[in-house]
Amino acid sequence: xxxxxxxxxxxxxxxxxxxxxxxxxxxxxxxxxxxxxxxxxxxxxxxxxxxxxxxxxxxxxxxxxxxxxxxxxxxxxxxxxxxxxxxxxxxxxxxxxxxxxxxxxxxxxxxxxxx
Numbered sequence: 001x002x003x004x005x006x007x008x009x010x011x012x013x014x015x016x017x018x019x020x021x022x023x024x025x026x027x028x029x030x031x032x033x034x035x036x037x038x039x040x041x042x043x044x045x046x047x048x049x050x051x052x053x054x055x056x057x058x059x060x061x062x063x064x065x066x067x068x069x070x071x072x073x074x075x076x077x078x079x080x081x082x083x084x085x086x087x088x089x090x091x092x093x094x095x096x097x098x099x100x101x102x103x104x105x106x107x108x109x110x111x112x113x114x115x
Contacts, residue, residue, distance in 0.1 A: 001060075001103050002047045009044055012100050016077045035062070059096075060105045067093055067109040074107075 003009035006028050013019045019033035019042065030045045042060060064070040067085060075081065080098050087093045087108075094108040 001042065001099070002045050003099075003101055003103070004047050005101065006044075006046045006048075008100060013042070013044065016074065016079050061094075062105060062107050064107050064109055067095065067107060070107055071095060 001009070010021065010024075010031060013033055014021055018036055020036070022032045022034050022041065024031040028046060029048070030043055033042045033044065034040070035042070040062075071081065071085070074097065081095055082098060083096055085093050085095045088111060092108050092110050094106050096104050096106050098104055
């Protein structure tokens with residue numbers, strides 16, 4: 001993810017999303033964050049010196065066990081969700097969230113088997 005406010009972005013991803021800081025370069029140009037479960041990593045890059053029109057070209061999808069619980073927890077931490085949970089017929093449900101700089105991420109869960 002490309003970010004302009006380096007310290008603010010690191011704080012948001014660690015405090016709001018609960019990611020753990022694994023590695024940070026001394027010059028504050030990039031860091032690597034870990035998700036609470038699994039081995040997935042997310043890198044933050046300081047956009048200092050880059051064209052301000054450059055945006056992220058991918059949207060990270062983060063699988064959760066219970067979408068409603070995850071959304072409720074993140075809303076309590078002040079995370080912004082621009083829309084509602086959608087999907088279901090495709091075998092999963094998904095919702096978008098935005099970081100403070102407008103970068104989009106998505107949370108999703110696979111549909112639960114009907115009894």
